[in-house]
Amino acid sequence: MKSIKFSRSPLLSERLPPWRQRLVLVVLLGAFAALIIRSLYLQGFNSEFLGDKGRARFERVLDISATRGRITDRHGDVLAVSTPVRSIWAIPEDAQLTPAQVRNLAILLEMDVREINRKLAAERDFVYLKRQLPPDLADRVSALKLPGIHQKNEYRRYYPAGEVMAHMLGFTGVEDNGQEGIELAFNSQLAGKPGSRRVIKDRRGNVVEDVESIHPPLEGKDIVLALDSKLQYLAYSHLKRSLEENRAKAGGVVILDARSGEILALANLPTYNPNNRVKLVGAQLRNRALTDTFEPGSTLKPFTAALALESGKVRFDTPVQTAPGKLTLGTATIHDAHPHGMLTVAQVIQKSSNVGAAKLALSMTPEQMWTMFDGVGFGTPLKLGFPGEVGGRLRPAKTWKPIEQATMAYGHGISVTLIQLARAYQAFARDGDLVPISLARIDTPPLNGKQVFSAQTAREVRAMLEMAVLPGGTAPKAQIPGYRVAGKTGTAHKLEGGAYANKYVASFVGFAPASDPRLIVAVMVDEPSNGKYYGGDVAAPVFAQVMGGSLRSLGVAPDAPAKPIVMTSAEPVREEM
Amino acid sequence: MARLNLILVLIALACALSAVSANHRSRKLFTELEAAQKRMRDLDVEWGQLQLEQSTLAAHVRVEKSAREKLGMKPPGPAQIISVDAATR
Numbered sequence: 247m248k249s250i251k252f253s254r255s256p257l258l259s260e261r262l263p264p265w266r267q268r269l270v271l272v273v274l275l276g277a278f279a280a281l282i283i284r285s286l287y288l289q290g291f292n293s294e295f296l297g298d299k300g301r302a303r304f305e306r307v308l309d310i311s312a313t314r315g316r317i318t319d320r321h322g323d324v325l326a327v328s329t330p331v332r333s334i335w336a337i338p339e340d341a342q343l344t345p346a347q348v349r350n351l352a353i354l355l356e357m358d359v360r361e362i363n364r365k366l367a368a369e370r371d372f373v374y375l376k377r378q379l380p381p382d383l384a385d386r387v388s389a390l391k392l393p394g395i396h397q398k399n400e401y402r403r404y405y406p407a408g409e410v411m412a413h414m415l416g417f418t419g420v421e422d423n424g425q426e427g428i429e430l431a432f433n434s435q436l437a438g439k440p441g442s443r444r445v446i447k448d449r450r451g452n453v454v455e456d457v458e459s460i461h462p463p464l465e466g467k468d469i470v471l472a473l474d475s476k477l478q479y480l481a482y483s484h485l486k487r488s489l490e491e492n493r494a495k496a497g498g499v500v501i502l503d504a505r506s507g508e509i510l511a512l513a514n515l516p517t518y519n520p521n522n523r524v525k526l527v528g529a530q531l532r533n534r535a536l537t538d539t540f541e542p543g544s545t546l547k548p549f550t551a552a553l554a555l556e557s558g559k560v561r562f563d564t565p566v567q568t569a570p571g572k573l574t575l576g577t578a579t580i581h582d583a584h585p586h587g588m589l590t591v592a593q594v595i596q597k598s599s600n601v602g603a604a605k606l607a608l609s610m611t612p613e614q615m616w617t618m619f620d621g622v623g624f625g626t627p628l629k630l631g632f633p634g635e636v637g638g639r640l641r642p643a644k645t646w647k648p649i650e651q652a653t654m655a656y657g658h659g660i661s662v663t664l665i666q667l668a669r670a671y672q673a674f675a676r677d678g679d680l681v682p683i684s685l686a687r688i689d690t691p692p693l694n695g696k697q698v699f700s701a702q703t704a705r706e707v708r709a710m711l712e713m714a715v716l717p718g719g720t721a722p723k724a725q726i727p728g729y730r731v732a733g734k735t736g737t738a739h740k741l742e743g744g745a746y747a748n749k750y751v752a753s754f755v756g757f758a759p760a761s762d763p764r765l766i767v768a769v770m771v772d773e774p775s776n777g778k779y780y781g782g783d784v785a786a787p788v789f790a791q792v793m794g795g796s797l798r799s800l801g802v803a804p805d806a807p808a809k810p811i812v813m814t815s816a817e818p819v820r821e822e823m
Numbered sequence: 824m825a826r827l828n829l830i831l832v833l834i835a836l837a838c839a840l841s842a843v844s845a846n847h848r849s850r851k852l853f854t855e856l857e858a859a860q861k862r863m864r865d866l867d868v869e870w871g872q873l874q875l876e877q878s879t880l881a882a883h884v885r886v887e888k889s890a891r892e893k894l895g896m897k898p899p900g901p902a903q904i905i906s907v908d909a910a911t912r
Contacts, residue, residue, distance in 0.1 A: 316871070323881075324874045406878030453857050454850040479883035728904070 305457060306447050311399060312438025314422050315466030317415060317429075319475040320508075320687045326415055326429070328401040328422060332384035333377040338366045340394030347392055354387050355379070377420060378402045403429075407475060409517040410482045413533040414473060416633075417520040427533065428471065428685065431631045438466035470687045472508030477501055480795040482513040485769070488788045489515050492774035498535040499792060500668045502766040504675040504757055506691035507683040510765070510796070512536075512665070537634040539661035540751050540770065543738030544720075544781070546657035547603045548674060548707050551595050553618045554606040555703045562592045562706045568601040575649040580604050592706075596713040598720045598735065600656045607655030608648065615651060616643035621698040622670035622680065624662050630685055638662040657736060664753075668768035671755050674711060674732070675763035678704035708732050712760050715786075721754060724786035726794040728804035730760035733789065735781030740773070749773050754785035758793050759805040767793045 252258075288296065317326040334355065343351070343366070352359045355376045365373050377400070379387070384397055403418045405411065416427020424433035441463030446455040481499040489497050501511040518530040532538060554560045571585025582601050586593070594602030607615060619625065625640030639661040646654070653659045662670075665683070672680050672695075681695035699707075711732035715724045720735045733756020739746035753770045757763040769785040769792070778784055879885075890896040 313867075313871075316874075324878045327871045327875050329871050329875065330868055404875050406875055406882060408882070408884075410882075410884065452854055455853060476883060479887075483884075483887070 304446050305444055307442055307444050307460065308453075310441045310443060310463040311401075312440050312463040312465050314401060314403070314418070314438055315436040315468045317436070317469045317471060319471055319473045319478075320510075321474065322470070323475050325407055325411055325471070325473070325475065326403055326405050328403050330381060331378040331400055331402045332381060333398045333400050334375040334379060334384065334387055335396050335398060336366060336373055336375055337371060337394045337396070338368050338373060339371070341366050341392065342394070343392060347390065350390055351375075351387065351392065351395070354383060354390070405520040407478075408521060409519045410479055410513070411473070411475070412517045412520045413514045413531075413535075414471075414478075414512050415520065417523065426531065426633065428469065428632075430633050431685070432469050435467045436469060439464035472503070472506075472510060472684055472687045473512075474510045476799050477792075477796045478511040478513060480799070481511040481767075481792050482515075482517075484788050484791040484795075485513055485515055485771075488771060488784065491776065492771060492778060492784050493776040494771045494784070495773040495775075496529070496534060497769070497771040498664045499770075499788065500535050500665050500766075500768045501792065501796060502668050502672070502683060502768075504672060504763045504766050506688050507669075507672065507681040507695075508688055509665075509683060509685055533632070533634065534772075535664040535768075535770070536630070536632050537636055537663070539636060539638040539663050540753075540772070541660065541738045541741065542657040542662050542667055542753060543736035543751070544598045544600075544603075544656055545667060545734050545736035545753055545755050546660070547595055547598060547655065548711060548734055549618060549622060549670070550603050550607050550615075550655040551591055551710065552674070552699050552703050552707045553610060553615060554591065555706055556618075556699055557610055557614065559609050560591050560606065562710065563590045565590055566594055566599075566602045566605055568594070568599045568605075571601060573601045573604055573652070575604075575652055576647070578649045580649075580652055592710045592713060595707075595710040595734070596716075596719045598656075598714070603655040604652035607651055612643035612646040612651050615654065616640070616646075618698070619654075619660065621696075622673055623666055624660065624670065628665065628669065628683060630683065632685065636663060638666060657738065664768050664770045667753070667755055668766050671757060671766050671768070673698050674704050674707045675757040675766050676704065677701035708760060708763075711756065715756070720780075721756075721782040721786040723782060724754060724756055724790050724793075726758060726790050726797070728806055729758045729794070729797055729802075730806045731758045731790075731793065732756055732760040732763075733786075735786060737779065737781045749775075750779040752779055752781040752784035754781050754789045756789055756793070758797060759802060761805040764800070764802050765793060765796055767796070 314328040316324055316328075318324055348359055348362055348366075352362050355362070357376060362375065365375055375395070387395070388397060400420075401422045403422065405415060405417070414427055416429040416431075417425055418429050419425050422437075424430035424436065429436065439461070441459065441461040443459040444457040445453045446457060448454045481501055485497050485499045488494070496515060498514045499511065500509065502508070503510055512533075512535050514532070514534045516530045518526055555562065560566075565588050567587075568582060568589050569585055569587045571582040573580045580600050582599050586597055586599055586602075589597065589599060589602055591602075591606065593599075594606065619640050625637055627635045627637040629635070641659075650659050669680065669683050676695070678699035678701050679695040679697045681692045711734055712730060713719055714734055715721045715731050721733060724731055724733050724735075733754055736751075736753035736755070738751045738753075740749040740751055741747070742749070751770060751772055752774055753768070755766070755768040757766045767789050769788045771784045771788070774784045
């Protein structure tokens with residue numbers, strides 16, 4: 247075959263039909279147009295979907311956990327704190343373990359082999375094997391590299407003060423949500439909100455770029471309570487000792503700051519350990535000082551006297567005839583077990599005469615008394631935001647019969663909570679006004695509250711209450727060496743099934759130093775059954791110990807000589823019930 | 824003309840390389856930031872645990888028990904307390 251050069255090829259000199267050229271041009275242009283349309287479709291119309299698909303190849307969404315806020319006392323001592331723990335869970339279908347592996351797991355989790363096998367045999371997609379394991383132990387579990395066994399980060403709440411603060415703080419559930427007490431009341435502030443963010447991870451799993459934060463995590467806020475853990479411990483330990491000595495069923499102590507209205511301590515018994523709530527019964531859980539009402543008895547007499555003074559009908563030295571120690575109204579009779587004869591208004595309070603208080607009450611209208619009781623906060627909850635708070639019982643004045651008005655003068659036929667009682671005594675500890683009480687620490691104390699009595703009346707009642715702890719009063723055992731004390735005892739029969747039983751509630755409410763009150767302490771002991779049951783014998787000593795210790799620990803200057811005015815072994819005047 | 828082109832190519836190359844290195848450095852710094860933040864969280868957790876431990880050890884129940892039993896301490900009687908006036912101190 248003879249070769250020819252391309253340029254000499256005879257084919258080149260041959261003319262092609264013109265349509266071929268055009269056809270090629272059209273086909274090429276058509277292909278080009280198709281490419282442009284396709285690229286427009288991908289770039290414009292479909293770009294979002296494709297972009298997402300692409301990003302999904304290298305972007306990851308990470309959850310950021312948020313910790314629950316800490317609860318501290320007023321000095322910053324930690325009362326409740328969350329620390330991370332891990333829960334071990336399994337997908338039973340994937341967890342095909344050899345007996346040896348199950349044994350190892352059982353040893354680490356401190357569980358029974360049979361229990362693990364039972365859980366792994368469950369017909370579910372998800373079972374918890376063990377919740378809230380310490381992180382170091384959980385690391386050892388993950389080191390076993392068992393198939394189908396996974397871990398989840400969680401938080402566990404610890405309460406270092408244990409049972410001392412249990413009622414105040416409450417507790418959280420396994421999901422770290424508040425279920426009782428402060429934990430529930432302040433849950434929205436304490437609880438954090440977990441967030442999430444989108445990141446780019448490299449081949450080794452390291453985060454190399456932060457793309458965006460989807461929800462920033464919201465850390466739980468720390469709560470600073472008004473509680474003083476030292477005072478709380480004083481209240482708790484003295485109440486506990488008294489309950490043991492008097493073989494009482496239950497009890498409560500409240501310490502209020504008279505100036506700011508802060509709750510410095512609130513202790514109840516029986517109590518529980520919030521760190522270990524395995525065997526918990528209802529009685530232990532009750533925050534009695536806030537959620538249980540009782541008939542306060544004689545601790546209400548000062549309010550009757552204050553109202554009588556306020557109405558201008560009597561002065562503190564106006565004589566009241568209490569002889570012969572009984573007063574009959576309709577079919578009922580009010581008794582003084584120890585008749586006193588002629589007493590001044592001040593002595594009615596000092597010696598706690600029922601007849602005297604009833605006579606003072608009957609000089610006023612039911613509406614006046616109702617307005618006063620309502621004014622000092624009885625019958626309505628304090629609205630602290632605490633779960634289960636109650637308001638007690640104060641019936642409308644229209645329904646009062648004279649005998650009821652008379653018994654209410656000395657605290658029967660009306661029921662209050664211990665914290666209401668402590669709060670109402672603010673009116674005497676301050677100059678007749680009430681400031682709101684607070685669970686949280688207050689940095690600027692309120693100056694003036696709601697005026698319920700005049701300052702003059704408050705000062706006179708304060709003097710009467712000081713007499714009650716002096717010789718000749720019902721509560722010399724409430725004296726504290728070094729401080730002037732004012733207070734009132736209460737001893738009430740308990741209502742059982744509508745009738746008064748031979749069971750008692752002993753109480754004492756008082757404040758000190760009487761020259762410039764700083765603290766209000768209210769003590770209630772339910773069913774003391776070791777012989778003594780008078781407020782002056784059971785509750786007053788607790789008051790003296792708690793108040794004395796608290797004043798010393800706060801460094802309040804003494805306002806009286808250090809020697810007790812009377813030896814506390816002297817027999818107090820018996821109050822009436 | 825050819826020289827200008829060469830210079831432009833070199834400039835473009837330098838820019839590209841510096842972009843790469845800047846990106847790399849930013850990722851390295853970011854990893855460091857991540858590590859520091861993780862450390863911060865770990866320290867926060869540890870702080871919480873130490874606070875817990877401190878509160879447990881300083882619990883009033885424990886302090887009172889050791890003071891009474893180990894150290895033989897007791898609260899002073901009224902006669903043993905002398906109050907000092909703050910002004911004369």
